[in-house]
Amino acid sequence: MRNSGLLLLAAFLFWLPFEDTEVYVPLGLAIWVGLWALESLHYLRREKGQDLQVIRDGLMVGILIPVTAAGFMVFKTGVHAHGFSEYSARQFIFVFSILPFSLVGGLVLSFLLQRRS
Numbered sequence: 001m002r003n004s005g006l007l008l009l010a011a012f013l014f015w016l017p018f019e020d021t022e023v024y025v026p027l028g029l030a031i032w033v034g035l036w037a038l039e040s041l042h043y044l045r046r047e048k049g050q051d052l053q054v055i056r057d058g059l060m061v062g063i064l065i066p067v068t069a070a071g072f073m074v075f076k077t078g079v080h081a082h083g084f085s086e087y088s089a090r091q092f093i094f095v096f097s098i099l100p101f102s103l104v105g106g107l108v109l110s111f112l113l114q115r116r117s
Contacts, residue, residue: 004039008032016076023069023091026076027098030069034061034106042113054114055107062099062106069095 008029015025038061070092077086 004036008036016079021086023073023087023095026069026072027095029072030065033068034065035109037061037064038106038109038113054110058107058110059103061110062103065102066096066099
């Protein structure tokens, strides 16, 4: 789990200096952060059969994914300091429009991780 976090940090630092305006890389990194957070939550809580906690964890990760992707996009714009946003408002709207899909994905992954452990 620690290696996954270090690899995630390395991927983020590798992506940061590129002049890329596509939303797929920040979304991919945000999904990776969500999976890492979900695995950490399930690793810390080893009891089985607590469906409300599994649902809560899945919904929390589902909300975390678009918010983290938008945060990555804002951070990259601030680091590059062009005086204008690298990402358009339409791209931010797209990132937040995947919220229902990320909520369902977070729930499914949370239940799969709970069944695996």
